[in-house]
Amino acid sequence: LTNGKVLVAGGFGSGGYVNSPELYDPSTGMWTNTSSMSTARVYHTASVLTNGKVLVAGGRGNSGVYLNSAELYQP
Numbered sequence: 001l002t003n004g005k006v007l008v009a010g011g012f013g014s015g016g017y018v019n020s021p022e023l024y025d026p027s028t029g030m031w032t033n034t035s036s037m038s039t040a041r042v043y044h045t046a047s048v049l050t051n052g053k054v055l056v057a058g059g060r061g062n063s064g065v066y067l068n069s070a071e072l073y074q075p
Contacts, residue, residue, distance in 0.1 A: 001075050002052050007034075009056055009073065010041045017042050017062050021073065038071055046073075 001007055001023075009021035019040035023032045037056065044059025044067070057070035 001048065001054070003075060005075070007046065007054055007073065007075070009037060009046055009054070010044055010059065012042050016040070017060075023075075034073075037073075039067060039069060041067055 004025070004027065006024040006026065007021060008024060011018055017040040019037040021034050021037060023034055024030075025032070040062050041056070041059035045055075045057050047055045047057075049055055052075060054073040054075070055070060056073060059067050061067050
């Protein structure tokens, strides 16, 4: 991200697909929870937009179906 932190959003955890993004600060080595995504997803894309927001799009949801949805993350 533009502030030097790394957004880790979605993926697969011990309980299935996750919707709990976290921020990693490489300068401190600390992880911070942030607001949940509306949909748990894996195999999605995340793109930083020119306004600093992150567009999270597509992927697969908990049911295994490919998603045709997107959401914006505001750091």
